[in-house]
Every structure is written in C-alpha cells, then in structure tokens.
Amino acid sequence: MNGRDSNLNAVSASGDAIKMSKCGDIIYTLQDTIGEGGEVKLINETHTSQHLPVPLFPVDKLYQTGEWDLLLRDTKRGGPAFVKYDMYNRPTNSIPLTYD
Numbered sequence: 001m002n003g004r005d006s007n008l009n010a011v012s013a014s015g016d017a018i019k020m021s022k023c024g025d026i027i028y029t030l031q032d033t034i035g036e037g038g039e040v041k042l043i044n045e046t047h048t049s050q051h052l053p054v055p056l057f058p059v060d061k062l063y064q065t066g067e068w069d070l071l072l073r074d075t076k077r078g079g080p081a082f083v084k085y086d087m088y089n090r091p092t093n094s095i096p097l098t099y100d
Contacts, residue, residue, distance in 0.1 A: 006047050010056060020047040020056070030093060040084060040093050 006020035028042040047056045062068040062082055072080045084093040 008047050010047070010049070010052075018049055018051050020049045023047045030095065042095075 003022045003024040006023040008020040008023065010018045010020060012018070023045055025043050026046050028044070030040045030042060031038075042062070044061065045058060047058070049056075059070060059082070062070070068082050068084050070080075070082055071078070078094075080097040082095040082097065083091050086092045
C-alpha cells in the first residue's frame with residue numbers, strides 16, 4: 001500500500017464526522033471464478049483512522065466503470081457480492097462480501 005495523508009472525513013448515519021488519517025491503494029489479483037479463467041486485477045483506495053478499528057474500503061470506483069455491480073442479495077440468492085460482467089453482460093467474476 002502506498003500510504004499518504006488522507007483528506008477524507010467519513011460521516012456516519014448519525015452525522016458524526018471522523019477524520020481519516022491515511023489512505024493508500026491496495027492491489028488485488030483475483031482468479032476469474034465464473035468465466036473462462038485468467039486473472040482480474042483490482043486496485044482500490046483504502047482509508048484508515050485511529051478512531052476506527054478497521055480500514056474503510058470505498059466501493060464507488062469499482063462500479064463507476066460499469067463493469068462491476070454491487071449486489072446486496074439475501075444469502076438464499078447468493079449473498080452480497082461484487083460481480084464483474086463481460087461485454088456480453090455475462091458474469092465473469094464474483095467477490096463475496098460481508099457487511100454490518
């Protein structure tokens with residue numbers, strides 16, 4: 001991760017603001033789990049704060065490209081996941097998620 005000072009303030013649902021301390025890019029290499037094989041490289045900016053026990057993992061850049069969808073499904077329908085699609089709108093990769 002290429003750590004640098006963060007200029008982000010996170011705001012909770014109750015309106016409390018938390019100053020983020022650092023940010024950096026995490027690079028993932030994932031295997032194509034649904035399509036014809038190969039790898040998917042994923043770069044995501046992550047923010048940390050001394051006031052939070054875990055880093056914040058913003059997800060907006062993943063689906064701004066139009067290739068990934070964020071699906072908040074019930075576990076009976078596969079559970080929450082990011083799903084990547086090819087040019088024929090067929091799923092090629094899935095990243096399962098947990099959230100609270």
